[in-house]
Amino acid sequence: MTLTLHRARVVLPVDAPPIADGAVLVDGDTIAAVGTHDALSAAVRDRPDVERLEWDGVLTPGLVNAHTHLQYTDMAEVGRGRYDGFESWMNAFMELYPLPRDWAASAAEGARLAIASGTTAVAEIVTDIDAAAVVHEAGLHGVAYWEVLGWTDAAWAVDGRSTVVEQLRVLPTPPDAGLSPHAIYSLDTGVLRDLAGLAAELGVRQHIHAAESAWEDAYVRSGTGDLANRWRTLGRGDFALLRDGGAGHGVIPYLDSVGALTPQTHLAHVIYVDAEDRRMLRERGVSVALCPRSNAVIGLAPPPIGHYLREGNRIAVGTDSLSSSPSLNVLDDVAALYSLARQQGYAEPDLHERLFAAATLGGATALGLSDATVPTGSIRAGSRADLAVFPVDARTPADALAELVEHGSPRSLATIIAGRRHRPDTPDAQTETAHVAR
Ligand SMILES: [Zn+2]
Structure with a gap:
């Protein structure tokens, strides 16, 4: 299985407007698509091999x-x-x-x-x-x-x-x-x-x-x-x-x-x-x-x-x-x-x-990573799947961004580097903590 659909209450692509109930489709180490959960979910409807993860928080570039x-x-x-x-x-x-x-x-x-x-x-x-x-x-x-x-x-x-x-x-x-x-x-x-x-x-x-x-x-x-x-x-x-x-x-x-x-x-x-x-x-x-x-x-x-x-x-x-x-x-x-x-x-x-x-x-x-062959730094199709998920209380994209910027977050729910999920609370950090939706 290489395709993973990450759904989050808010997705902050950074170089595009925030998305409420957003999703990011990751193919191996690369971002395949970003959009609303409805749109991306429909796009992969006939793909039983897609792993689906639901995050209770905001999904951002790493x-x-x-x-x-x-x-x-x-x-x-x-x-x-x-x-x-x-x-x-x-x-x-x-x-x-x-x-x-x-x-x-x-x-x-x-x-x-x-x-x-x-x-x-x-x-x-x-x-x-x-x-x-x-x-x-x-x-x-x-x-x-x-x-x-x-x-x-x-x-x-x-x-x-x-x-x-x-x-x-x-x-x-x-x-x-x-x-x-x-x-x-x-x-x-x-x-x-x-x-x-x-x-x-x-x-x-x-x-x-x-x-x-x-x-x-x-x-x-x-x-x-x-x-x-x-x-x-x-x-x-x-x-x-x-x-x-x-x-x-x-x-x-x-x-x-x-x-x-x-x-x-x-x-x-x-x-x-x-x-x-x-x-x-x-x-x-x-x-x-x-x-x-x-x-x-x-x-x-x-x-x-x-x-x-x-x-x-x-x-x-x-x-x-x-x-x-x-x-x-x-x-x-x-x-x-x-x-x-x-x-x-x-x-x-x-x-x-x-x-x-x-x-x-x-x-x-x-660091010269934003214009690399496979860029990183924002969430867009074709970029490296370098992502982070943060727990926030806010419900709207604007409030979620304000909460992150003004108060930060003591840790991420997950840190995803080149598509690989790291669970922050274990020293060897290998697996995810998302709710897996079937
Ligand atoms: Zn120094």
């Missing part, structure tokens, strides 16, 4: 976590603290990070939590090779970004490129491998430029932490400030930005000057930006993965979601890791973005719709 580090799931102790800025958070993180730890198990637990909350694709940053197989082994979609940090131009010139190419080769596929130049302050200028070139040569995507702390701006602009001083104290004063007194402009134009801003790159956080920066990001087709709860834990400013929405930037949503966030549930960050957008004066009636799109199709776009 969530896309556009910025996470599943490997740090075991470091939730750090994320339970509250910090007054990036420096104090980093100190707490670095106290625990060097301790021996089973990174593979930590990452696997992160994947389990992500799937349990309705996530079907992730932008996973892999820092330690022991955690490299997590996305592959969990069967999630997305990109595993190999994190590159700590290289000076001089060290890079010796064997940087060959080292990174070798490391990329070790990442098991699928998913696609990508490059994550960690941040502008942890890599020298020439290294960032060469990584952008390498990514283009290899045809891989890039994902970079950017404009996350107020430190970064002074660091890039003039090679000054707390971050610059700290690096000099630690003996890293030979980075070009520190040696030459900065680049003379801010983070976003700097990334542009090294060729990093392309539609194949998406940035994480992107809090400390002005209108001109946001315009440049739009012009370059660069998505931003917003992680408001992580920003709050670390003690940073909230992301300018109101501006992003009003100006029309490409936005996606990420949880970051449990080392700076209370959960790996993307909908919890969507709820935080909803509150922030209203606080920042965004009063348009499309807020629910746009934030839910950011957490699904927006994430898929950021």
